[in-house]
Amino acid sequence: xxxxxxxxxxxxxxxxxxxxxxxxxxxxxxxxxxxxxxxxxxxxxxxxxxxxxxxxxxxxxxxxxxxxxxxxxxxxxxxxxxxxxxxxxxxxxxxxxxxxxxxxxxxxxxxxxxxxxxxxxxxxxxxxxxxxxxxxxxxxxxxxxxxxxxxxxxxxxxxxxxxxxxxxxxxxxxxxxxxxxxxxxxxxxxxxxxxxxxxxxxxxxxxxxxxxxxxxxxxxxxxxxxxxxxxxxxxxxxxxxxxxxxxxxxxxxxxxxxxxxxxxxxxxxxxxxxxxxxxxxxxxxxxxxxxxxxxxxxxxxxxxxxxxxxxxxxxxxxxxxxxxxxxxxxxxxxxxxxxxxxxxxxxxxxxxxxxxxxxxxxxxxxxxxxxxxxxxxxxxxxxxxxxxxx
Amino acid sequence: xxxxxxxxxxxxxxxxxxxxxxxxxxxxxxxxxxxxxxxxxxxxxxxxxxxxxxxxxxxxxxxxxxxxxxxxxxxxxxxxxxxxxxxxxxxxxxxxxxxxxxxxxxxxxxxxxxxxxxxxxxxxxxxxxxxxxxxxxxxxxxxxxxxxxxxxxxxxxxxxxxxxxxxxxxxxxxxxxxxxxxxxxxxxxxxxxxxxxxxxxxxxxxxxxxxxxxxxxxxxxxxxxxxxxxxxxxxxxxxxxxxxxxxxxxxxxxxxxxxxxxxxxxxxxxxxxxxxxxxxxxxxxxxxxxxxxxxx
Numbered sequence: 001x002x003x004x005x006x007x008x009x010x011x012x013x014x015x016x017x018x019x020x021x022x023x024x025x026x027x028x029x030x031x032x033x034x035x036x037x038x039x040x041x042x043x044x045x046x047x048x049x050x051x052x053x054x055x056x057x058x059x060x061x062x063x064x065x066x067x068x069x070x071x072x073x074x075x076x077x078x079x080x081x082x083x084x085x086x087x088x089x090x091x092x093x094x095x096x097x098x099x100x101x102x103x104x105x106x107x108x109x110x111x112x113x114x115x116x117x118x119x120x121x122x123x124x125x126x127x128x129x130x131x132x133x134x135x136x137x138x139x140x141x142x143x144x145x146x147x148x149x150x151x152x153x154x155x156x157x158x159x160x161x162x163x164x165x166x167x168x169x170x171x172x173x174x175x176x177x178x179x180x181x182x183x184x185x186x187x188x189x190x191x192x193x194x195x196x197x198x199x200x201x202x203x204x205x206x207x208x209x210x211x212x213x214x215x216x217x218x219x220x221x222x223x224x225x226x227x228x229x230x231x232x233x234x235x236x237x238x239x240x241x242x243x244x245x246x247x248x249x250x251x252x253x254x255x256x257x258x259x260x261x262x263x264x265x266x267x268x269x270x271x272x273x274x275x276x277x278x279x280x281x282x283x284x285x286x287x288x289x290x291x292x293x294x295x296x297x298x299x300x301x302x303x304x305x306x307x308x309x310x311x312x313x314x315x316x317x318x319x320x321x322x323x324x325x326x327x328x329x330x331x332x333x334x335x336x337x338x339x340x341x342x343x344x345x346x347x348x349x350x351x352x353x354x355x356x357x358x359x360x361x362x363x364x365x366x367x368x369x370x371x372x373x374x375x376x377x378x379x380x381x382x383x384x385x386x387x388x389x390x
Numbered sequence: 391x392x393x394x395x396x397x398x399x400x401x402x403x404x405x406x407x408x409x410x411x412x413x414x415x416x417x418x419x420x421x422x423x424x425x426x427x428x429x430x431x432x433x434x435x436x437x438x439x440x441x442x443x444x445x446x447x448x449x450x451x452x453x454x455x456x457x458x459x460x461x462x463x464x465x466x467x468x469x470x471x472x473x474x475x476x477x478x479x480x481x482x483x484x485x486x487x488x489x490x491x492x493x494x495x496x497x498x499x500x501x502x503x504x505x506x507x508x509x510x511x512x513x514x515x516x517x518x519x520x521x522x523x524x525x526x527x528x529x530x531x532x533x534x535x536x537x538x539x540x541x542x543x544x545x546x547x548x549x550x551x552x553x554x555x556x557x558x559x560x561x562x563x564x565x566x567x568x569x570x571x572x573x574x575x576x577x578x579x580x581x582x583x584x585x586x587x588x589x590x591x592x593x594x595x596x597x598x599x600x601x602x603x604x605x606x607x608x609x610x611x612x613x614x615x616x617x618x619x620x621x622x623x624x625x626x627x628x629x630x631x632x633x634x635x636x637x638x639x640x641x642x643x644x645x646x647x648x649x650x651x652x653x654x655x656x657x658x659x660x661x662x663x664x665x666x667x668x669x670x671x672x673x674x675x676x677x678x679x680x681x682x683x684x685x686x
Contacts, residue, residue: 001490006488009487009488010488013476013484017475017476196473199471199473199474200467200469200470200471201472201473203440203465203467203469204467204472204485204532204533205488206439206440207439207460207463208460208463208485209488210457373440
């Protein structure tokens with residue numbers, strides 16, 4: 001029998017049996033619900049479109065005022081103008097809350113109470129400017145002559161390279177997703193190995209299957225379940241935003257984030273899945289699962305915590321971690337999403353991770369082989385290593 | 391033919407196998423006997439590569455056993471274990487396929503074995519929902535589903551009720567008749583004596599006795615005498631040279647007589663002591679052969 005047939009059989013069993021389990025169905029349904037909520041709720045809560053500043057005026061305001069206001073405000077808020085017959089009517093409308101701001105003779109602005117907000121101050125400036133131009137016109141200075149001067153733009157330059165807040169949010173979500181997914185499915189590998197070992201079915205299986213094929217099938221099967229979950233999260237997120245239409249905006253980096261999450265989940269699970277399997281083989285009871293996997297859980301958690309420091313602004317530590325295989329899945333994913341990583345950096349990190357996966361498989365397989373048939377209590381790493389020598 | 395040739399295996403200071411050698415032919419039903427800790431399980435596991443011996447070889451039809459050969463073997467370990475939450479049918483199909491069967495052949499064989507074991511109606515149940523006895527049957531089916539050429543069972547009779555023992559015995563006998571090489575370990579020596587023509591006795595990691603049960607019994611240098619006098623007197627048998635009292639229950643005496651014993655003298659003394667109601671002279675039972683072999 002070809003080895004890949006065996007590995008395939010084992011992987012399919014792991015995948016199917018676990019996908020049928022209540023634990024998987026409920027946890028997946030819960031996560032997908034969270035994703036839908038995360039996409040849809042902001043769209044519902046967010047006010048639809050730009051705001052408006054409702055202005056009532058006793059005199060006619062020129063179109064230029066409205067245009068200049070909206071150009072200055074960047075279209076948010078827009079200006080909604082209505083004309084009242086006299087100043088008293090204007091004041092009444094503002095007091096009643098029918099308008100945000102009133103323009104009375106002078107011109108003078110009135111608001112209901114408190115300090116003027118940014119939009120009101122902006123309107124005051126635009127009105128003052130308009131008044132100045134009309135006074136200059138009265139003194140014989142042509143507005144046409146002034147126009148070029150008035151159009152002069154003051155350029156704005158960002159001094160520091162920052163990250164788009166939307167990209168940062170995505171990167172943040174990606175860091176959590178990768179950490180949780182690798183850890184969750186890694187724990188499943190640990191528990192699966194312990195289950196086989198503690199109820200002795202491993203004796204029957206290993207009578208026909210070589211340990212490394214059982215190990216590979218298990219990691220691939222459970223790993224694929226995680227891939228399925230990441231893909232489902234992506235599809236649901238894109239799907240929900242497509243159904244939401246204009247109300248939901250997809251950040252530009254979303255496809256990159258999805259691709260990066262998938263890629264680094266697979267790479268990460270290649271590293272951690274095998275390590276978790278070896279750890280599980282050393283334990284003899286379910287209660288020992290957490291302890292057995294602890295060194296690797298800590299490793300993964302370090303990458304996770306440190307990566308948070310790089311969400312808003314990439315720093316040197318995150319950049320270094322993104323090349324070290326145990327941390328790269330979380331850190332490099334982050335850098336890819338927030339646009340900090342160059343292509344060569346991604347490829348280099350991938351190459352290092354692949355070498356690590358090869359080493360982990362070679363070493364992890366030996367620990368697994370040495371420990372999985374052991375009976376009695378918890379084994380030490382050294383014992384498992386020696387046992388496989390024979 | 392399965393051949394274990396001069397297997398040695400040490401676990402630290404303990405020698406689990408110390409020159410274990412024996413053969414098993416196809417069509418043979420071999421009882422593998424030995425006290426606890428004699429190395430039975432270690433020897434059986436070595437056939438499946440679950441134990442790698444320090445030296446010696448395990449061969450099938452003259453060739454070193456590798457992964458391909460093992461696909462044609464069936465194994466039922468002493469500590470039973472299958473996937474508790476997996477459905478019975480799925481489980482048997484899975485083990486069939488792991489041994490290289492196509493999915494249709496595995497499904498067919500699964501149905502057949504479930505019918506043979508009377509568990510067709512439990513095909514869709516999870517293993518953990520079955521009774522202990524039925525789980526045991528599924529364990530056996532998992533070892534048989536791929537129609538192995540060699541079947542190795544570690545204590546297949548332990549935990550079975552008398553009816554289950556009978557079914558298992560019939561099954562093993564018919565498998566051997568079909569040409570399967572079957573070996574099993576057991577502590578139920580009466581059962582082994584009924585069931586097997588051949589036995590191998592292992593003690594401290596080495597084979598101390600092997601051959602046909604009948605031959606082993608007659609080859610023993612001891613004979614067993616059972617003598618009963620109506621008077622119930624047993625003192626006549628005291629201090630006879632070459633004779634040892636093994637068992638005394640009320641008036642019945644069980645004696646062993648070695649080569650140096652004078653059987654005629656013994657018979658005369660018994661008759662002189664009173665009316666003899668029973669006098670039998672027979673080779674040792676398998677249990678006694680076993681005891682002699684491992685007490686040396």
